[in-house]
Amino acid sequence: MPGFVLLMRPRDDGDETMRIGFTVTKKIGNAVVRNRMKRRLRALARELLAERGVAGADHVLIGRNGGVERDYALLRTELGKAFRKVTPQAAATISADTTTPAQVSTPAKAGAQMGKRL
Numbered sequence: 001m002p003g004f005v006l007l008m009r010p011r012d013d014g015d016e017t018m019r020i021g022f023t024v025t026k027k028i029g030n031a032v033v034r035n036r037m038k039r040r041l042r043a044l045a046r047e048l049l050a051e052r053g054v055a056g057a058d059h060v061l062i063g064r065n066g067g068v069e070r071d072y073a074l075l076r077t078e079l080g081k082a083f084r085k086v087t088p089q090a091a092a093t094i095s096a097d098t099t100t101p102a103q104v105s106t107p108a109k110a111g112a113q114m115g116k117r118l
Helices: 031-052 072-095 101-105
Strands: 004-010 019-024 057-063 112-114
Touching: 004 072, 019 031, 031 057, 031 072
Parallel strands: 004 112, 019 057
Antiparallel strands: 004 057
16 A cells, blocks of 8 residues: 555646645644655655646645655655556546546556546
8 A cells, every 4th residue: 555645636727837735634643743744745746746747737645554654765656656647547538528437436556546526
């Protein structure tokens, strides 16, 4: 199980700016542990979002249990895989005129998911 979940949703508002959000639930630990996890997620996003993120989309990284103890290089690899899984789906969704509910609700492997409001 990866140390995070990546959610991505195209905004379809004509703005090509990539936005990112971070969240870690209280189930992960106390404030110190949650903030440490958010700092790790921010560092990962700083490294990979500009080159692998989807323009005009909102990205959300949700910290999971065990993400704080996980090796940073492994988290980086997992985020790279998650972006690879999300990016082709995003391009297909943006270019397609219509999307079916099966395309929207099917989560990608490696902790990446993509959702679009219908």
